[in-house]
Amino acid sequence: MKAKKIIIAGNPNVGKSVIFNAITGSYATVSNYPGTTVEVFRGKTKINGEEFEVIDTPGMYSFVPVTEEERVSRNIIFAEKPVLVIHVLDTKNIERMLPFTLQLIEAGLPVVLVLNIMDEADRLGFKLSTKILEEQLGVAVISSIGTMGKGIAGIKDKIAAYASLEPSKLKVSYEPAIEKFLLTSGLGRLRSLLVLQDDTEIIESVKKEQKAKYKELEKEIDKLKKKYSQPLSYIIALTRQHTATKIVEEAKEKKGRVLENFSETLSRLTMNAFSGYVILFLVLYFGLYKFVGEFGAGYLVGLMESKVFGEWIIPPLANFIKHALPQKWLQDIFINDYGIVTLGMRYAFAIILPIVGTFFFVFAIIEDTGYLPRLAMLIDRIFKKMGLSGRAVIPMVLGLGCGTMATMVTRTLSTKRERLIATLLLALAIPCSAQLGVIMAILTTLPVLMMIWLVIINLVFITAGILSTKLIPGEPPVFFMEVPPLRLPKISNLFVKTYTRMEWYLKEVMPVFLAVSLIMWTADYSGLLKLAIKLTAYPLSALGLPVSTATVFIMGFFRRDYGAAGLYDMSRNGLLNHNQILVGIVVMTLFLPCIAQLIMMIKERKLGTAMAMTGVVTIVAFGTGYILNLALNIFRIVL
Numbered sequence: 264m265k266a267k268k269i270i271i272a273g274n275p276n277v278g279k280s281v282i283f284n285a286i287t288g289s290y291a292t293v294s295n296y297p298g299t300t301v302e303v304f305r306g307k308t309k310i311n312g313e314e315f316e317v318i319d320t321p322g323m324y325s326f327v328p329v330t331e332e333e334r335v336s337r338n339i340i341f342a343e344k345p346v347l348v349i350h351v352l353d354t355k356n357i358e359r360m361l362p363f364t365l366q367l368i369e370a371g372l373p374v375v376l377v378l379n380i381m382d383e384a385d386r387l388g389f390k391l392s393t394k395i396l397e398e399q400l401g402v403a404v405i406s407s408i409g410t411m412g413k414g415i416a417g418i419k420d421k422i423a424a425y426a427s428l429e430p431s432k433l434k435v436s437y438e439p440a441i442e443k444f445l446l447t448s449g450l451g452r453l454r455s456l457l458v459l460q461d462d463t464e465i466i467e468s469v470k471k472e473q474k475a476k477y478k479e480l481e482k483e484i485d486k487l488k489k490k491y492s493q494p495l496s497y498i499i500a501l502t503r504q505h506t507a508t509k510i511v512e513e514a515k516e517k518k519g520r521v522l523e524n525f526s527e528t529l530s531r532l533t534m535n536a537f538s539g540y541v542i543l544f545l546v547l548y549f550g551l552y553k554f555v556g557e558f559g560a561g562y563l564v565g566l567m568e569s570k571v572f573g574e575w576i577i578p579p580l581a582n583f584i585k586h587a588l589p590q591k592w593l594q595d596i597f598i599n600d601y602g603i604v605t606l607g608m609r610y611a612f613a614i615i616l617p618i619v620g621t622f623f624f625v626f627a628i629i630e631d632t633g634y635l636p637r638l639a640m641l642i643d644r645i646f647k648k649m650g651l652s653g654r655a656v657i658p659m660v661l662g663l664g665c666g667t668m669a670t671m672v673t674r675t676l677s678t679k680r681e682r683l684i685a686t687l688l689l690a691l692a693i694p695c696s697a698q699l700g701v702i703m704a705i706l707t708t709l710p711v712l713m714m715i716w717l718v719i720i721n722l723v724f725i726t727a728g729i730l731s732t733k734l735i736p737g738e739p740p741v742f743f744m745e746v747p748p749l750r751l752p753k754i755s756n757l758f759v760k761t762y763t764r765m766e767w768y769l770k771e772v773m774p775v776f777l778a779v780s781l782i783m784w785t786a787d788y789s790g791l792l793k794l795a796i797k798l799t800a801y802p803l804s805a806l807g808l809p810v811s812t813a814t815v816f817i818m819g820f821f822r823r824d825y826g827a828a829g830l831y832d833m834s835r836n837g838l839l840n841h842n843q844i845l846v847g848i849v850v851m852t853l854f855l856p857c858i859a860q861l862i863m864m865i866k867e868r869k870l871g872t873a874m875a876m877t878g879v880v881t882i883v884a885f886g887t888g889y890i891l892n893l894a895l896n897i898f899r900i901v902l
Contacts, residue, residue: 266307266316268343269422272336272367273351274360275322276636276746278379280304281409282351283319286418303339310423318343326366326453327460327496329677334464340372346425349418351377354384354391354406355748361507362500364400368431370453374402375421375428382408383748390516399510401431437502440490448480459484460496526749533637533749543638550625551663555696556703559621564704567613580604592788601787607780610828611773618700619664620765626664626696627760631752635660640746649728650684652677652740658685662693665768666860669693670867680737686868687731690856691880692724694823701827702848705834712845712902719849723887775858779821783814792817802885806846807892811838815847816854823857841902846892853884 269286271279287306304319320339321332328334340348348367352360357378367374378384378391393404403421407414421428436442441459448455450469457465458480470477484495491498532538581598588594598605629635635657643653655676662669666689673685694702706713786792796813803810815833819826830851834844855877856864864873894900 266314267425268345269315269317269347269349269425270340270343270345271317271319271349271351272323272340272363274324274353274363276633277322277351277353277360278409279319279322279351282349282377282379282407282415282418283317285409285412285415286422287317303335308419308422310419313423315422318345323363325363325500326370326457327462328464331674340367340370346373347375347422347428348372349375349377351379351409353380354378355380355387355389357391358508358511361511362503364402365433365435365503365506366453368400368402368433369435369456371430373425373428373430375418376400376402376404377414377418378404378406379409379414380748381406381413382411391511391514392516393514395514396510399433399513401433403428435503435506438491438498440487441495441499444483444487448483449476450480456499459487460499461494530637530746530749533634534640536641539637539641543641546629546634550629551622551699552703552707554625555618555621555700556707559618560700560704561707563617563621564614564700567617568609572609572613577605577609595788596781596784601780601783603777603780606783607776611769611776614701614828614831615772616765616769618704619696619768620761622664622696622700623764623768624757624761626660627757627764628752629660630760631750631756633746633749636746637749646728647739648732649688649725650732650735650737650739651681651728654740655681655685658689659693662689662695663699664696664764666690666693666695666856667771667863670860670863674867677740678738680735681740683735683868683872684728684731686864687876687879688724688728690860690864690876691727691853691883692720694827694852695857698823698827698852701831702852705831705844705848709841709844709902712841712848715845715902716848716852719887719891720852723853723883727883775821779818782821783818786817805892806850806885806888807896808843808847809838812843812847815851819851819854821858823851823854826851826854842892842895842900845902846888846895849891850884850888853880853887855880855884 271283273279283304283306287308303321306317306319308315308317318339320336323333323336325333326337328337350364350367352364364374364376376396378393378396384390393406396404405414405417405421407418409415437445444459445452445455448458450458454465454469458469469480473480488495533542577598584594584597588597595602597603600606638660639653639656641653642656646653646655655673657675658669658672661672669689670686673682673689676682676685702716706716783792786795792814795817796810799813799816800810803812803816812830812833815826815829818829827848830839830844830847833839833847839847855861861873861877864876868876895902
């Protein structure tokens with residue numbers, strides 16, 4: 264017998280995933296929704312002997328989608344025929360989120376409303392009567408604190424009793440003229456509302472089904488629009504909001520004045536035009552520079568390189584291989600310049616892994632505290648000048664962890680133009696954690712070079728964004744984002760997240776690092792490496808770099824962090840002066856995206872667009888390096 268489907272829906276950052284995990288346990292599968300690259304989580308649970316498939320939908324605000332993720336969520340709700348929709352909302356923000364509950368009710372769906380994050384609401388003195396809410400809405404209402412497991416038993420009880428739950432009879436009353444259209448259109452109440460709200464997808468489907476009738480409907484809609492001075496979508500949304508406000512007012516039990524606590528004060532400070540940037544500087548300084556740069560890229564990398572690989576792994580292994588494999592060409596596969604162990608595994612475990620691990624730990628803190636949405640609010644105004652909204656801060660910050668993951672997350676941005684600009688900037692001027700950590704390791708002892716590098720990369724980032732806004736046509740982005748409360752993160756959760764991401768990163772990076780070692784070994788023995796170095800001699804000399812850096816840039820073609828690790832080796836061994844270190848790091852930062860990110864760019868933006876972006880990135884990277892070297896020579900600057 265086929266499992267009955269349960270859908271979990273709601274705004275972003277309301278705890279849907281926590282409740283999904285609590286209901287399904289550890290079993291979950293992730294797959295792209297058909298026809299899209301949006302990932303959907305599916306899990307299974309057994310309640311009272313009956314099996315259910317639980318679907319955790321991407322965050323959505325209404326049935327009128329803005330992003331691809333919202334469109335997918337709506338399609339799931341309409342197409343999957345669930346026996347129950349669990350609408351999860353943040354209790355203290357119920358007035359803003361309840362209009363979506365009303366939309367679910369208007370769709371004729373069996374709804375269970377979950378008032379989550381009750382601990383935050385209680386702390387703020389916000390009390391609601393679930394009994395009155397149930398009476399007003401005509402659906403089951405459950406209070407929960409998902410992170411503590413409270414309310415999960417009640418949700419499971421409602422799932423078990425799905426057959427006895429009936430759709431609510433609540434009806435939102437709109438303006439008389441709109442109500443008349445809803446009754447006479449013949450489209451059904453929900454589809455009529457979506458048509459009046461200019462939902463392109465629904466309108467196109469109605470046109471296909473009822474070509475002749477839709478022409479008459481268009482005339483009716485035009486007459487209806489002339490009756491009001493405001494858009495119909497606004498009037499419908501306002502009516503729903505008024506209905507929601509009235510229901511919440513009825514259900515309120517405690518209406519006392521709520522005092523602002525330290526958490527709310529700090530929250531305001533993180534989004535303030537002055538204090539917000541001070542806090543951002545402190546996060547970057549202590550999080551990236553001190554913890555990732557000094558501790559991860561300095562102390563941990565030094566320990567792994569000198570002690571673990573330098574004393575415990577490479578010497579005994581090299582000794583064994585030299586005795587076991589007398590042929591030098593066989594020895595070189597495992598050890599020496601391009602050996603699997605001395606190059607591939609050493610770079611992956613001794614240089615990259617400590618840096619990635621410390622970054623992922625910092626990023627987990629930023630995620631779990633709720634700082635990321637506040638950062639989005641803070642920099643929205645700056646990003647607007649580059650054709651982006653504050654929401655784009657999420658893929659940009661994720662790009663500091665992994666450009667591949669960040670490119671995938673650009674799909675959450677609202678317009679095609681914004682997605683294109685964000686993908687280009689990620690490929691051009693956002694170094695991944697591994698590359699950034701190696702750069703920090705090189706520049707930690709060279710603060711002047713670090714400041715110049717930061718200024719140049721930021722200038723390229725901002726200039727590229729502003730030029731993209733002028734060259735790429737399209738509508739400016741609309742920005743709205745749910746801001747969750749600031750919370751102290753759970754230490755256990757931070758370590759679980761960090762471990763999971765490190766495991767994922769190693770699975771992705773290890774095959775590439777080992778493959779590159781073999782490719783470099785093959786190229787060295789076949790003479791192709793010498794040819795490649797010879798071909799790159801002229802462009803490298805134009806950048807003021809020695810020909811020996813050709814190997815680094817060839818490795819960087821496969822993975823940017825691999826190339827950065829090569830620069831780290833050269834700088835540590837005194838093969839580059841300070842001017843060359845600066846030029847090399849600038850070019851490597853702006854250099855081609857790694858293979859995995861390039862594949863994701865092709866997947867998300869199509870082959871032609873991805874190749875065009877790659878060409879732009881290459882020209883900008885080497886052009887910036889050339890101008891920088893030229894300026895240093897003209898002004899006779901020796902760093």
